Amino acid sequence: MTTPLLQLDRSGLYCAAGDFHIDPWQPVKRALITHAHSDHFARDCGSYLVAAEGATVFRIRLGADALIETLPYGQPISINGVTVSFHPSGHVLGSAQIRVEHRGEVWVAAGDYKRDPDPTCAPFEPIRCHTFITEATFALPIYRWADPQKVIGTINEWWRRNAASGKTSLLFSYAFGKAQRLIASVDPRIGPIFTHGAVERINDAYRQSGVKLPKTHYLVRSEKPDLRRALVIAPVSARDTAWTRRFNQVSTGYVSGWMRIRGTRRRRAVDRGFVLSDHADWEDLLLTIKETGAERIYVTHGYVPVLTRWLNEHGYNAYGLQTHYESGEGEAAEVGEVEAAEVVTEEAESNS
Numbered sequence: 001m002t003t004p005l006l007q008l009d010r011s012g013l014y015c016a017a018g019d020f021h022i023d024p025w026q027p028v029k030r031a032l033i034t035h036a037h038s039d040h041f042a043r044d045c046g047s048y049l050v051a052a053e054g055a056t057v058f059r060i061r062l063g064a065d066a067l068i069e070t071l072p073y074g075q076p077i078s079i080n081g082v083t084v085s086f087h088p089s090g091h092v093l094g095s096a097q098i099r100v101e102h103r104g105e106v107w108v109a110a111g112d113y114k115r116d117p118d119p120t121c122a123p124f125e126p127i128r129c130h131t132f133i134t135e136a137t138f139a140l141p142i143y144r145w146a147d148p149q150k151v152i153g154t155i156n157e158w159w160r161r162n163a164a165s166g167k168t169s170l171l172f173s174y175a176f177g178k179a180q181r182l183i184a185s186v187d188p189r190i191g192p193i194f195t196h197g198a199v200e201r202i203n204d205a206y207r208q209s210g211v212k213l214p215k216t217h218y219l220v221r222s223e224k225p226d227l228r229r230a231l232v233i234a235p236v237s238a239r240d241t242a243w244t245r246r247f248n249q250v251s252t253g254y255v256s257g258w259m260r261i262r263g264t265r266r267r268r269a270v271d272r273g274f275v276l277s278d279h280a281d282w283e284d285l286l287l288t289i290k291e292t293g294a295e296r297i298y299v300t301h302g303y304v305p306v307l308t309r310w311l312n313e314h315g316y317n318a319y320g321l322q323t324h325y326e327s328g329e330g331e332a333a334e335v336g337e338v339e340a341a342e343v344v345t346e347e348a349e350s351n352s
């Protein structure tokens, strides 16, 4: 039996033929990174290879000292005789599926991906391969996303109603990816958009990369602007801090795929939940796996046993890949937060 092209070692997914890792969780000599959420890279690697389209964000996330090499989407290079290329995964700016080819065998490590349109990043591109490594963050049949345009419509409506009654609309979302997608999608004619520093830093990187975002105002703690018609976008970590306690008349919202579920243990309230995810839902996971034409599927990051079992029952050879990332960052890490939130969404109500 020959060595598989990619296999787990103690640092991450390793390609022995090319002598590199993909999305390692421990420092390695050479790391290829699917995207800049912290559950997909380790600090202090010798070098990083990333999609050129996400270069500005990777610089912020990996640090000023990191040695970062970039490769534009679709352009193949050879690493020790292994052909490597990056292809859009539609998840966040610069997110990539990594295609690895050696002696006629093709593997694709998809990282996190979604199929719904997103004005802030290139759309997912299906890649034919023999072996496909898929994420499983929302790999349960209950996860089916509504049309993102409709969800944005309900957010606009909520904001408009709050603005009309002189209330600030305070929207919590993940600061890298989701926040920019929201800012690019909402209707900026309703009122001014203010941001928390964690969001604004990434906004800058997106703008430098050529992503069009409407004007946003960085909300400095010491200033007291008129926020009566404002939409304020902040990371979940800012909830219940002095930064958010400053708002007087306020309606709070939370945007996440996890808004689809209703937690039973609820402690803290937000007024509204909006179901919008940067990951594929159940149907899109299955569609994507089918489109790759792969016979062998490795499942990682999320509901691994559920998806693995379904695939094995439907003619695939599927295996779970246990990484050390199970509680990482981004949407994947938010489930605990959401369980603690008193959230019943209209969307979830009508779907269940």
Ligand SMILES: [Zn+2]
Pocket: 035, 037, 091, 112, 330
């Ligand atoms: Zn991610």
Ligand SMILES: [Zn+2]
Pocket: 037, 039, 040, 112, 301, 328, 330, 332
């Ligand atoms: Zn992830």
